[in-house]
Amino acid sequence: MPELVYNSPVGPLIISIHNQKVVGIKWATVASPKKGADKFQLDSFANETIKQLDNYFSGKTDSLGIKVQMQGTQFQKNVWKSLMRIPLGETRTYSDIASEIGRPKAYRAVGSACARNKIPVIIPCHRVVGRNNVTGWSGNPGAKEWLLEHEKKNS
Template structure:
């Protein structure tokens, strides 16, 4: 099946939206790490209905008028990754969870590192809110869009920080459990 994409400007940089058929398959970052999300060939389509709908809902989210996305999603990953990504979708707007809490939620309480790895491969950043997953101490940890973007998204959702935000360059891709 062909993957269609559209690039949009956002407060966290240029995002690439990817649809597979009639469903959203990915939201990729400007500084996307190669092979973090495997999609295959992409064809630009500025008028794809799902991509336009996603753009509209993201614009509403960034404007502070949307707290929940209503999009058909196409997650491609292992059963474990899919369980983790579904757990991300269950984190309410403005709340956070630790990697340990996600591991417990997916029925694998000892799989904290595997949860971190699955979180890092989440193809639907922002939509499946991996930015809402933080270290057990409350510290921000690795994020595909960078810690500055993670801080922006959490602040947009009303999160206040009781611990210092980690240096984005120094801690990019690291996890704190």
């Protein structure tokens, strides 16, 4: 599966692409010297993905319209679709998401779905917080807070 490295302000992201859709984003542990791909020639979808991420991280857009392919249970997909509807600069609690998808008592399962999100940033699990504080983040330390602050000032 083709991968490209995108150097974001919250650390390098390894983006996996299949059939013109992003199927995964992993937090890299070592920075890449440049944006681009070592394994394949960048096509129009990869270039558009980079352009949209550039616009997002520079504060020039309020949404990411990057096509994704979600891989999970139907419940997880429902959670992730709900996350993608949270406006830039806003947050929701796990309970809010559970209620929105019609499963008000499933807030812990919502947390599990967030933890299994294979496409962070694009599927914005960082916008989901605990009732009393920022919790439940599997990305780089400090990235959730950075993303929330970035979105708040650019919304």
